[in-house]
Amino acid sequence: MNQSEQRPDPQDSLAHEPASGSLSARARAAVAPQSPYLNGLNPEQRAAVEATEGPVLVLAGAGTGKTRVLTTRIAHLIATGKAYPSQILAVTFTNKAAREMRERITSVIGPVAEGMQWLGTFHSIGTKVLRRHAELVGLRSDFTILGTDDQLRLMKQVIEAEGIDEKRWPARQLAGHIDGWKNRGLGPDQVAAGEAGAFANGKGGRLYRAYQDRLKTLNAVDFGDLLLECLRLWREHPDILEQYQNRFRYMLVDEYQDTNVAQYLWLRLLAQARKNLCCVGDDDQSIYGWRGAEVDNILRFEHDFPGATVIRLERNYRSTGHILSAASGLIAKNQGRLGKTLRTEDEPGEKVSITGAWDSEDEARLIGEEIEALHAKKHPLSEIAILVRISAQMREIEDRLVTLGVPYRVIGGPRFYERAEIRDALAYLRVVNQPADDLAFERIVNVPKRGLGDATIQVLHNHARAARVPLVEAARFIVETDELKPKPRATLRDLLISFGRWAKLSETLSQSEVAQTVLEESGYTDMWQKDKSADAAGRLENLKELVRSMEEFPDLQSFLEHVSLVMEANESDTTERVSLMTLHAAKGLEFDTVFLPGWEEGLFPNQRALDESGRAGLEEERRLAHVGLTRARRRAKIFFASNRRIHGLWNSTVPSRFVDDLPETNVEILEAPANFSYGGSRFDRMQPFSGSSYQTPGWQRAQAHRASTDDGGYSARRSGDRRGPVLIEGELVAKSSGGSGFAVGGRVLHTKFGPGTIEAVDGNKLTVEFDKAGRKMVLDSFVKAMG
DNA sequence: AAGCGGATTTTTTTT
DNA sequence: AAATCCGCTT
Numbered sequence: 001m002n003q004s005e006q007r008p009d010p011q012d013s014l015a016h017e018p019a020s021g022s023l024s025a026r027a028r029a030a031v032a033p034q035s036p037y038l039n040g041l042n043p044e045q046r047a048a049v050e051a052t053e054g055p056v057l058v059l060a061g062a063g064t065g066k067t068r069v070l071t072t073r074i075a076h077l078i079a080t081g082k083a084y085p086s087q088i089l090a091v092t093f094t095n096k097a098a099r100e101m102r103e104r105i106t107s108v109i110g111p112v113a114e115g116m117q118w119l120g121t122f123h124s125i126g127t128k129v130l131r132r133h134a135e136l137v138g139l140r141s142d143f144t145i146l147g148t149d150d151q152l153r154l155m156k157q158v159i160e161a162e163g164i165d166e167k168r169w170p171a172r173q174l175a176g177h178i179d180g181w182k183n184r185g186l187g188p189d190q191v192a193a194g195e196a197g198a199f200a201n202g203k204g205g206r207l208y209r210a211y212q213d214r215l216k217t218l219n220a221v222d223f224g225d226l227l228l229e230c231l232r233l234w235r236e237h238p239d240i241l242e243q244y245q246n247r248f249r250y251m252l253v254d255e256y257q258d259t260n261v262a263q264y265l266w267l268r269l270l271a272q273a274r275k276n277l278c279c280v281g282d283d284d285q286s287i288y289g290w291r292g293a294e295v296d297n298i299l300r301f302e303h304d305f306p307g308a309t310v311i312r313l314e315r316n317y318r319s320t321g322h323i324l325s326a327a328s329g330l331i332a333k334n335q336g337r338l339g340k341t342l343r344t345e346d347e348p349g350e351k352v353s354i355t356g357a358w359d360s361e362d363e364a365r366l367i368g369e370e371i372e373a374l375h376a377k378k379h380p381l382s383e384i385a386i387l388v389r390i391s392a393q394m395r396e397i398e399d400r401l402v403t404l405g406v407p408y409r410v411i412g413g414p415r416f417y418e419r420a421e422i423r424d425a426l427a428y429l430r431v432v433n434q435p436a437d438d439l440a441f442e443r444i445v446n447v448p449k450r451g452l453g454d455a456t457i458q459v460l461h462n463h464a465r466a467a468r469v470p471l472v473e474a475a476r477f478i479v480e481t482d483e484l485k486p487k488p489r490a491t492l493r494d495l496l497i498s499f500g501r502w503a504k505l506s507e508t509l510s511q512s513e514v515a516q517t518v519l520e521e522s523g524y525t526d527m528w529q530k531d532k533s534a535d536a537a538g539r540l541e542n543l544k545e546l547v548r549s550m551e552e553f554p555d556l557q558s559f560l561e562h563v564s565l566v567m568e569a570n571e572s573d574t575t576e577r578v579s580l581m582t583l584h585a586a587k588g589l590e591f592d593t594v595f596l597p598g599w600e601e602g603l604f605p606n607q608r609a610l611d612e613s614g615r616a617g618l619e620e621e622r623r624l625a626h627v628g629l630t631r632a633r634r635r636a637k638i639f640f641a642s643n644r645r646i647h648g649l650w651n652s653t654v655p656s657r658f659v660d661d662l663p664e665t666n667v668e669i670l671e672a673p674a675n676f677s678y679g680g681s682r683f684d685r686m687q688p689f690s691g692s693s694y695q696t697p698g699w700q701r702a703q704a705h706r707a708s709t710d711d712g713g714y715s716a717r718r719s720g721d722r723r724g725p726v727l728i729e730g731e732l733v734a735k736s737s738g739g740s741g742f743a744v745g746g747r748v749l750h751t752k753f754g755p756g757t758i759e760a761v762d763g764n765k766l767t768v769e770f771d772k773a774g775r776k777m778v779l780d781s782f783v784k785a786m787g
Numbered sequence: 788a789a790g791c792g793g794a795t796t797t798t799t800t801t802t
Numbered sequence: 803a804a805a806t807c808c809g810c811t812t
Contacts, residue, residue: 123802648803
């Protein structure tokens with residue numbers, strides 16, 4: 001990064017004492033007494049900017065100007081001379097957020113902001129710290145950062161080395177455990193024995209330790225280590241911790257609700273000394289609990305940092321009245337929250353619409369029609385987003401958009417550097433750069449296929465382990481023996497010669513030229529050119545992009561660093577398109593019009609989230625709904641379908657409880673079949689949420705299971721074997737199903753499932769044994785009584 | 788060593 | 803329905 005040349009700045013002498021009282025600082029403060037950057041802030045925002053000393057928690061609801069507060073606060077610290085740019089630690093979660101913040105600070109106070117060398121993600125800052133003190137935690141400063149795939153490969157090796165059946169105890173699962181431990185700041189020695197023992201008959205802790213040992217041998221770390229090793233470093237070397245505590249006069253954290261325990265500990269160590277820690281976040285937007293984020297961190301802030309100032313930003317500058325009230329009403333149903341009430345001075349605007357569709361295809365069709373109508377009214381497509389709960393919902397919507405010729409773009413998906421072709425290309429470069437990189441070598445030794453399969457690799461491994469040398473070294477030895485069959489032996493020899501040649505090349509050619517050559521001569525480019533699958537062209541495109549982007553870096557080392565932590569696909573596509581993404585990917589974005597399909601029980605709230613995390617899971621799902629709604633500036637449109645195919649099977653579904661959580665005055669029901677009438681649906685849920693009944697096997701699975709195993713007669717069923725609370729019946733049936741009067745034993749005809757016999761009546765839901773389709777639960781409006 | 792076919796699995800995703 | 807994985811065959 002560019003270092004600031006503007007003025008003397010104690011950037012590299014960590015021991016240099018702060019200079020807030022210095023003449024230069026005071027002089028600089030005097031230059032800008034008016035602080036023009038503070039203009040236009042509302043009182044709360046201004047308070048958040050000016051409360052520079054001590055712990056501060058800024059609870060910033062959606063659309064309340066959070067980023068503005070954060071950037072202005074940094075500008076304020078610098079402009080008033082309270083700190084040099086290099087003395088401010090500013091942490092974000094994504095590189096994108098870090099980049100945007102840097103840009104915005106620059107636009108407020110100019111290029112001084114370039115001197116903020118400690119603005120970045122937890123991981124990039126952790127990397128920086130570790131590289132400086134690598135030897136103290138048993139690494140060399142040029143350690144490599146492993147991606148998920150390398151990690152998995154390594155774990156497989158560890159599991160096998162311990163003589164454990166990888167099929168019974170999959171590496172993926174172990175990776176999950178280790179990841180979880182690292183998220184919680186636990187090293188191999190700190191994991192509770194009972195917990196570690198749950199994996200592989202008590203070998204969990206041992207595998208964790210073995211994995212860490214292997215990482216050290218390879219001079220590698222995984223993402224979790226970037227934080228964990230910092231913790232260890234600081235705990236074991238208080239003098240070094242002190243240097244950092246002195247350096248970081250002010251600390252800021254964005255999206256605090258997403259921090260995990262390790263990150264919390266990391267921050268706490270640093271903040272202990274000066275306590276100038278400002279955390280900005282929104283407990284109502286915590287949606288990453290499933291990957292270790294602890295909402296508790298934000299809920300407990302005042303407790304953890306006594307004397308903390310808490311500032312609430314509740315003025316929303318994004319959405320119109322109805323949307324905001326709908327979102328507020330929804331989130332108010334959550335128990336565990338600090339409580340904020342968003343308000344707007346904007347007009348009420350359109351109500352949030354709720355549309356019932358017959359099935360998911362119908363739903364996609366309705367959305368497509370509305371988009372076309374909006375487009376016809378000159379609504380820019382780039383201001384329209386469709387937010388889904390799970391990626392699987394995208395396909396049908398994409399199909400529809402393609403049919404209609406509506407241009408769209410999918411946001412999210414696999415990251416550029418996670419793609420196989422990029423990882424492969426990088427692996428080649430890693431081996432050229434550092435032949436001892438076993439993981440990289442193993443990855444590409446047989447890509448493209450050269451006939452060096454498992455058997456050959458095994459031989460290499462055996463020698464490498466016996467002689468305690470890297471695989472490449474072992475390979476050099478083996479090709480001189482006759483241990484391998486002639487063919488693989490010759491192939492391997494050729495490959496080694498190639499690597500030698502490429503390494504020489506890198507002395508004279510530029511990095512990107514070397515990459516180009518390696519990819520061509522190794523046959524890698526060729527492999528994709530011969531590939532006839534649909535995405536082969538895209539992959540070649542990505543490889544080109546990779547080679548091109550290398551030109552911007554002085555050496556391979558810094559490029560690899562960049563790529564393992566930062567690199568993203570370039571999204572410089574400015575064409576007019578509708579955006580399609582998951583709700584998770586939508587956080588932080590906003591659009592004029594937002595479509596929210598799939599608000600059905602089981603899908604959203606997601607059944608699995610409920611099964612695995614109970615009430616906490618439900619609340620996180622509700623926060624997700626809240627995030628979805630608050631993405632909309634002027635129009636939010638909710639959809640649900642009565643039939644949806646899940647894993648290839650048609651299921652009839654029931655509107656999400658979140659639909660019922662919306663205040664009636666802020667919504668309008670469109671095209672809803674009679675029985676979806678809003679007032680009624682809130683009273684006749686299939687199964688009101690009540691802890692115990694939702695605990696384990698998912699309601700739907702339980703339902704399905706019951707349907708398939710319980711083939712007893714009516715008597716058993718009629719005698720009230722229905723689990724869970726008793727539902728209000730009768731009244732609504734009479735009201736909504738009018739003359740139909742469905743009764744147990746009656747014959748009905750369903751548009752999709754054909755004829756069947758009613759097994760049970762439950763409000764406006766019927767359990768029907770269909771002649772062809774088996775037992776299903778359907779809404780009575782979708783069947784006709786048969787004579 | 789590689790490729791086919793049956794079996795199994797199926798959320799959300801950053802670094 | 804689809805994609806991925808695993809094991810068996812060639």
